[in-house]
Amino acid sequence: MTVLRMDNLGVVVDDLDAAVAFFAALGLEVEGRATVSGPDVDRLVGLDGVRCDMAVVRTPDGHGRLELMRFGSPSSPVGDPDAAVNVLGIRRVMFAVTDLAETVERLRGHGAEPVGDVVTFGAHTLAYLRGPGGILVALAQEDG
Numbered sequence: 374m375t376v377l378r379m380d381n382l383g384v385v386v387d388d389l390d391a392a393v394a395f396f397a398a399l400g401l402e403v404e405g406r407a408t409v410s411g412p413d414v415d416r417l418v419g420l421d422g423v424r425c426d427m428a429v430v431r432t433p434d435g436h437g438r439l440e441l442m443r444f445g446s447p448s449s450p451v452g453d454p455d456a457a458v459n460v461l462g463i464r465r466v467m468f469a470v471t472d473l474a475e476t477v478e479r480l481r482g483h484g485a486e487p488v489g490d491v492v493t494f495g496a497h498t499l500a501y502l503r504g505p506g507g508i509l510v511a512l513a514q515e516d517g
Contacts, residue, residue: 381429381438382466384508389443391505393428395483396439399468399476399510401430404438422446432468439466454507458488465501465509473498473514480504 386392393403410424424445431438458464470476473491477500488501488509498514 381440382463383440383442384466385442385444385449386506386508387443387449388505389426389428389441391484392441392508393430395480395485395504395508396430396441398479398483400470401432401439404429404431420447437468452507455503456507458501458509465511467511467513470512470514473500473512476512477502480510485510 384392397403406426406428408424408426414423414425415421425442426445427440427442429438429440453460456464477485477487477491480502483504485502485504488503491498491500493499493516496516498516500512502510502512504510
């Protein structure tokens, strides 16, 4: 048995609408929104009294998806929205873009802040941004 594909990456956010707007500005498309709750959800995630609003956004090619989740209950513990890229756990998600400078400026309009400098490594120019709720997003532009 082998893995067929990665379906999505789950990201818990404190402001679902802001996160959806941020990823829409990046160029992802909203695939759907839902609210989930009930005993089956509680059993699945190992929490009691779950009520979760969620949105799935996908890359234009349809292969990459993020499941953005805001828990109404139980409330989410406060994390460190300024956690550095070397903190244990899933730290960032990377997207290939066609125009890095334009994309950075567009996302700044949605609250994104650069983490470091724009740097060229080999055939790519890269930038790290911190988006809504501290989400780390890396952007990669293939050069040449």
